[in-house]
Amino acid sequence: MPLVRLLYTSKVAFDARDRAPMDAILHTARSFNMTHDITGLLACRNGEFLQAIEGPRKIILSLYQSILRDTRHSDVQLLHFSEVSARSFYRWSMGFIQESDVPKNINLYFGGGTEFTFDTMRSDHAMSFLLYCAQRDLIAA
Numbered sequence: 001m002p003l004v005r006l007l008y009t010s011k012v013a014f015d016a017r018d019r020a021p022m023d024a025i026l027h028t029a030r031s032f033n034m035t036h037d038i039t040g041l042l043a044c045r046n047g048e049f050l051q052a053i054e055g056p057r058k059i060i061l062s063l064y065q066s067i068l069r070d071t072r073h074s075d076v077q078l079l080h081f082s083e084v085s086a087r088s089f090y091r092w093s094m095g096f097i098q099e100s101d102v103p104k105n106i107n108l109y110f111g112g113g114t115e116f117t118f119d120t121m122r123s124d125h126a127m128s129f130l131l132y133c134a135q136r137d138l139i140a141a
Helices: 019-035 057-069 106-110 123-135
Strands: 003-012 039-045 048-056 073-083 095-097
Touching: 003 057, 003 123, 019 039, 039 123, 048 057, 048 123, 057 073, 073 123, 095 123, 106 123
Parallel strands: 039 095
Antiparallel strands: 003 048, 003 073, 039 048
């Protein structure tokens, strides 16, 4: 089965300062992903999610349909979907990028200005942002 990567953004539909919902999302995602050969990263910043998921096409498409129905998100926007020859986030069943771990001036590098939001990023910038975080060990396992 072909290996694919999917990137999307969404608005957080709960108080992002409350760790309990985020911890529940991460626990559920990690358990599911480990049993379904899925890897990826989830970033939360300014009340938005940016997520990359990698795995078998059929499973990723099914998971994305579940994400679209999940009430913990709103305004889900697909940024990118493609077949890939290798995983970029193979070290994590679901790594988490905490806003506090990301350098404050990162918006100048990836957003081109003083402010950026995940939902206004180009898909290549979103992928570069996730790779930047992964390469600099900004991932909370």
